[in-house]
Amino acid sequence: MASQSSAALLKWAQAASRGFAAAAASGPGRKVAVLGAAGGIGQPLSMLMKMNAQVSQLSLYDIAGTPGVAADVSHINTKAQAKGYDKDGLAEALRGCDLVIIPAGVPRKPGMTRDDLFKINAGIVRDLVEAVGKHCPGALLNVISNPVNSTVPIAVEQLKRMGVYDKRKIMGVTTLDVVRAKTFYAEKNGVDVASVDVPVVGGHAGVTILPLFSQATPKVTMPQDVLEALTKRTQDGGTEVVQAKAGKGSATLSMAYAAALFADSCLRGLNGTPAVECTYVESTITDAPYFASKVKLSTEGVDKVFDLGTLSDYEKEGLKAMMPELLASIEKGVQFIKSG
Secondary structure (H helix, E strand, C coil): CHHHHHHHHHHHHHHHHCCCCCCCCCCCCEEEEEECCCCCCHHHHHHHHHCCCCEEEEEEECCCCHHHHHHHHHCCCCCCEEEEECCCCHHHHHCCCCEEEECCCCCCCCCCCHHHHHHHHHHHHHHHHHHHHHHCCCCEEEECCCCHHHHHHHHHHHHHHHCCCCCCCEEECCHHHHHHHHHHHHHHHCCCHHHCECCEEECCCHHHEEECHHHCECCCCCCHHHHHHHHHHHHCHHHHHHHHCCCCCCCHHHHHHHHHHHHHHHHHHHCCCCEEEEEEEECCCCCCCEEEEEEEEECCEEEEECCCCCCCHHHHHHHHHHHHHHHHHHHHHHHHHHCC
16 A cells, blocks of 8 residues: 555655656646645645656745745656746646646644634635636646544535535545554564554544554564554654644644545556555445545546455544544534535
8 A cells, every 4th residue: 555655755755756647647637726836834845746757747836935946846856847836826737637636734832722623724724625616627736734523524625515526536644644554563573664554443533543553564562562562653743843832833744645645546547557555535334424445546536445454442442433533523513614
């Protein structure tokens, strides 16, 4: 799953250092937009997407500062043509896009709750998704802006209101949870991180993040206290970084990396090479109408949502415990649009 994406990202970097002489993209070059490209996640993500051999056009949008970001990444010797757009250029940035990635909004700061984020980011996501619905309704949409448990339902309800919703196209990016789970699992058990895979299901905040270490490969049996500590650290990974940066940022670099991995899988799927990733989508595999689990990404987006598989008793308890918070977050997003 994500290990294949990690190898692909490394290949981009190696190829870029050689002037991309050996990086032939499979399938047609794709137009990708990053909305919020001048922010803490947006800037490194823009660089990583410029390095992706599947991208031929890269639209970078933000309310300010984007021409500078575009000028900077445009000097990278890869084939994608980067162009920056400010607040008056959103429509042009989106026209013809195959993939739109939204990291726009405010990041977490010490003491901020997901509710604090919601009050600011909900309207930002709604307005950007409305523009996507007008100018590139067939594009895949990767939602990064937090709280993802609510912003994905906001995106869906906005597109439904416009009559252009396609459940295969809208995905909340939860790849950072997988990246963290893999890293922590490998470190704790002394295994090669490149060989590790850990499905992470549920949502994308705190207790709603459920790493399925019972399904991890390579298989390592861990004591219960170690399992609980790894689960807790995966759930609190964002807070760990916010506290370490002491008010000067959130998990911007690792989030950009994870978003680039997921975007690459989406592009590979569009170009006819199916990929399997965990992502937060409209779902019927649990009682929650939106849920993160493994999906198959293909030419139209989400081709199949996989069942959870066999869960340990500890994971079953975690699944039950997350539901009240996850359902409340989903309903909050739905009502934001319906009552607006």
